[in-house]
Amino acid sequence: MANPRSLLADTRPLENVHFRRLWLANIVTVIGAQLTVVAVPAQIYAMTGASAYVGLTGVFGLVPLVIFGLWGGALADAMDRRTVLVCTTLGLILTSALFWAQAVSGASNVWLLLGLFSVQQAFFAVNQPTRSAVLPKLLPPEQLPAANSLNMTVMQAGAIAGPLVGGALIPLLGFSWLYLADTVTLLATLGAVVALPRLPVEGVAITPGLRSVIDGLAYLKGHPVLLMSFVVDIIAMVFGMPRALFPEMAHTSFGGPTEGGLAFALLFAAIPAGAVIGGIFSGWVSRVERQGLAVISCVIVWGLAIVGFGVATGLAQGSPGVFLWIAVGMLVVGGAADMASAAFRTSMLQTAAKDEVRGRLQGVFIVVVAGGPRVADVAHGASAAMVGTAATAAGGGVLVVVGTVVAALLVPAFVRYRLVRQPLT
Numbered sequence: 001m002a003n004p005r006s007l008l009a010d011t012r013p014l015e016n017v018h019f020r021r022l023w024l025a026n027i028v029t030v031i032g033a034q035l036t037v038v039a040v041p042a043q044i045y046a047m048t049g050a051s052a053y054v055g056l057t058g059v060f061g062l063v064p065l066v067i068f069g070l071w072g073g074a075l076a077d078a079m080d081r082r083t084v085l086v087c088t089t090l091g092l093i094l095t096s097a098l099f100w101a102q103a104v105s106g107a108s109n110v111w112l113l114l115g116l117f118s119v120q121q122a123f124f125a126v127n128q129p130t131r132s133a134v135l136p137k138l139l140p141p142e143q144l145p146a147a148n149s150l151n152m153t154v155m156q157a158g159a160i161a162g163p164l165v166g167g168a169l170i171p172l173l174g175f176s177w178l179y180l181a182d183t184v185t186l187l188a189t190l191g192a193v194v195a196l197p198r199l200p201v202e203g204v205a206i207t208p209g210l211r212s213v214i215d216g217l218a219y220l221k222g223h224p225v226l227l228m229s230f231v232v233d234i235i236a237m238v239f240g241m242p243r244a245l246f247p248e249m250a251h252t253s254f255g256g257p258t259e260g261g262l263a264f265a266l267l268f269a270a271i272p273a274g275a276v277i278g279g280i281f282s283g284w285v286s287r288v289e290r291q292g293l294a295v296i297s298c299v300i301v302w303g304l305a306i307v308g309f310g311v312a313t314g315l316a317q318g319s320p321g322v323f324l325w326i327a328v329g330m331l332v333v334g335g336a337a338d339m340a341s342a343a344f345r346t347s348m349l350q351t352a353a354k355d356e357v358r359g360r361l362q363g364v365f366i367v368v369v370a371g372g373p374r375v376a377d378v379a380h381g382a383s384a385a386m387v388g389t390a391a392t393a394a395g396g397g398v399l400v401v402v403g404t405v406v407a408a409l410l411v412p413a414f415v416r417y418r419l420v421r422q423p424l425t
Contacts, residue, residue: 034162073363153279274335310394
């Protein structure tokens with residue numbers, strides 16, 4: 001019989017002092033960051049009373065995320081990565097402090113707030129690819145899936161706790177205290193990155209710019225296994241992320257009020273909750289060598305879970321009852337599968353790619369992860385207007401399964417891919 005402890009998250013990466021410092025600091029920092037995620041749209045709405053201005057955060061956030069995600073990956077392949085992490089963390093601290101300053105001063109300029117948000121997202125877009133690119137320098141390849149699972153568990157837990165805490169504190173303390181908390185908690189991450197050793201890039205030095213970004217994308221073209229890691233994620237997110245439908249589903253399918261309610265909260269919390277549960281019981285990921293097959297399997301499970309979610313929503317017919325809990329359960333299963341898929345895909349990029357291109361590939365990863373769900377929002381919203389929310393969700397899940405199977409058949413090398421200890425040439 002298997003040891004029950006083997007089902008729990010593999011904590012061996014925490015034995016590495018540098019990873020442990022980064023991970024512990026991230027626990028604190030993620031909560032602070034989520035407070036700002038809640039405070040910015042809430043403050044914009046308080047200033048303007050218009051959801052249209054709140055919606056602009058999508059544009060002001062996505063554009064710098066795409067531009068600086070790609071350029072930041074190139075920067076991470078050109079400079080000592082410790083230096084990049086220190087500078088971008090200082091930039092995040094500065095922007096959080098400026099958020100605090102404008103709130104304390106009573107400023108009411110929505111464009112100032114949106115501008116600060118864009119700058120913050122630019123620093124974030126450079127910081128995150130670099131953080132991922134340094135892990136193979138700190139940990140052996142077989143521990144990377146566990147390390148990525150640990151990181152994602154913290155991120156998803158923060159995505160649940162941050163909004164709950166922020167939503168409760170805004171009426172009591174106001175926006176300025178939330179921004180101040182974000183500023184202070186970022187100091188923990190600064191301490192962790194300052195304590196890192198020098199992390200120079202191995203291989204040929206590059207000049208960060210458009211040419212180096214194009215070279216990074218060309219590297220993907222020559223390595224179909226790595227390219228497929230992005231393709232399957234795009235399939236999963238564009239066709240299978242139904243979050244844009246949650247408000248209407250909560251109201252029309254599960255009988256909730258138009259302004260939110262229990263069903264609304266449960267639907268939005270279910271996927272990150274599933275990811276946290278999947279992270280807690282992620283001990284198995286370290287024992288998987290056929291990582292390509294694992295990714296395909298996880299994405300198919302995600303697609304089937306979304307099909308089940310759509311069917312349960314369609315059967316609810318305006319009454320929550322048991323179908324609400326079935327729908328939430330399907331999203332929880334999907335969230336756990338997505339967490340495992342992301343852990344394997346990130347590990348593949350970290351181990352199979354040469355060190356000199358890891359930053360740029362992680363930059364592409366950030367763009368895909370951030371952009372896919374936003375494309376899904378548009379596609380699902382348009383489809384729901386024609387065929388309804390339940391059919392859109394269930395149909396999207398079917399397309400995920402079909403698309404993933406087709407992709408696996410077209411690139412069998414991805415399915416055969418195993419954990420490698422040397423980069424692909």
